[in-house]
Amino acid sequence: MNKFMIKPEIIFGEDSLNYLQGREYKKFLIVTDRSMVQLKLVDKIIEKLPKDSEIQIFSEVEPNPTVDVVEKGVKELFHFQPQCIIALGGGSSIDACKGILYFGNKLFESLGKENGNMEFIAIPTTSGTGSEVTSYSVITKGNSKIALAYDEMLPKVALLNPEFMKTLPKKIIADTGIDVLTHGMEAYVSQNRNPFTNAIALEAMKLIGANLLKHYENPKDLIPRENVQYASCLAGIAFNNSSLGINHSIAHSLGAKFHISHGRSNGIVMPYVIEVNDEAEELYGEIASQLGLPGETPQEKRKVLKIYVEMLKEKLEIPKSLKELGIDFEEFKRLIPEILKDIKNDICTTYNPNSLNDEEYVSLLLKIYFGE
Template sequence: MEDKFKLKSKVYFNMEFTQFLEQVSGSRAFIVSDSIMEKLGYLQKAVDSLNKAGISSVTFTGVRPDPDINVVAEGMRLYKESNADVLIAIGGGSTIDTAKGIMYFSWHLENTTNDKMKKPLFIAIPSTSGTGSEVTDFTVITSQGEKVCIVDDFIAPDIAILDSTCIQHVPQHVVVDTGIDALVHAIEAYVSTNATDFTDALCEKAVKLIFENIKTIYNDIKDSNARDRIQNASCMAGIAFTNTGLGINHSLAHAMGGTFHISHGRSNALLLNAVIEYNSNLERSINEYAANKYAKLAKILQLPARTNREGTVNFIQALSELKKYLGVEESIRALGIDQDEFESSLEHMAEAALGDRCTPTNPRQPSKEELIHIYQKCY
């Protein structure tokens, strides 16, 4: 198979999103947002900017965390009525995922009814720095309590606008959850079986930027330089993993988050160290491919890495120290999840993770029993 690198989205950064929207071409916009962005006034700014461009707007603010199919269906109904030729998502990962879901399922519905849907100009404006959803062809929608990962080039935004003023009101726990999610994106893309020189460069830079800046915005979200760096890192990691795929850290997090309603970033954080230990196979004969990659990241962070094992161990230790500084719990149990309930869910969660779209590109192909062991180790 020939290697390739794709970037469908045109990325604008270090600018205010209003400047761009005032120059958009179109006749009618459908804006997907949430109640927080509406309350903070960003939604109205978007509407006003589009008005200056001569574009009328219909808004949908029914987005909720971990969007489910019912929210998407409600949005689809309004979207169809709007006859919009511009689709704008302004908000966090859940908002952008919802907009992607609306477009994806609308497209499939139109195809089954023989109506030809004209693809709108899709603009994504993230208000958190973590998912990278503004540049990916991924979306995660919850259906009947299960998180379903959809991957399709059709849903990648045409334009991503990185305006870090949109993240200046983010609370500390969201800084942590989204920041570590972005970090996991970069780490998993780096060790993916589909990694290339192009994606490696983005991952290395993203990991470095996150380690250098996340503590700063954790302590002071008003630091605009650190906000810009973290937002750029999140986007870079998104570009990387849309090319490489992810791994079992995300597969396990999707299943656990859907079962116990733990935020996606926190789920990833709680599983991260155990997944790296598994991928590098530190307990037995070392997996040289994964361990070599982790050791390279250790070197980038100026940690001792004379051997792959030493580098991997020190990288894991650096992640532990970072998570402790950011107040991440040391175990799943610390979230107050009942042990019996957790144990009874292990089989189902492991099966879901095994079948997840992120699992095939993991550097080690796990068995169900190995995934159960990772969950147990993290509990």
């Protein structure tokens, strides 16, 4: 039996924050990072909440949120006991909030307490992870990333507001934008794909192809900014229902071990995964056609798609390889056994088109390092 689920409710547009005015709760917990507080973006949320409500801000989230941050958040959740929890920020803040809610609920259950069925609202401030519409959360533990997937972590409401993306640094636009393309591509070639995810993933990639560079070059231009935000959300819905692949498994491990942003890790890895996933050749060909790329046969189209990704990365100033990024080869070589272990244990590996053995994984990792 298969399942396709569309959740959460999505509120979008320049006035989307007005949704918060109708939340008649007495206690709100906002999970975010310090930059959201310093940039006064948290104030934009607070000013929409009921004036007589009690508001607590947990702003200790950092990039690649750790188990320690989640534990601190669970304590905050347990002591404050809000009726509504709001995640504000990029994928890290939303992922951390999901972890806090999931483990917080387990704590409440273990103590025989009711959690009051808190409303979970996700407000992304970047366009990349799609975390606002997925039941996935990636938490860092030591030098590894743990990918969690539980329906209980799915937000009830996602608020998409393009204002938050107007002043993003170009590097973040590049990293998160290439992440959207990775999500759409892996959802489309996944062994767990279905007609619903196919249609949504293709539309997400089409929007990225037409708008990402425009958004990168002029972040204040509203239409490309909105379209990239929609693409991020659509790709999130697609992969939440189809799963991902080894592009993400490898990126999770590289990001944790070498402190590379998630989107940049995915971008570096993507061309080499397209090359190795020959079982999905026809599907990559369909993606190439959707993006308006040339080619007569699926084989030609897959090659052209790989070249397209390489050219897009160059324009977005994303490194071609780990070597170009400045990663030390001896350190990389030493960590290969750990990286292999991470890949095999990652839930994203399950539905990848090709099943690789250790020798093939090592060969792939060396290509990713040297860019060959």
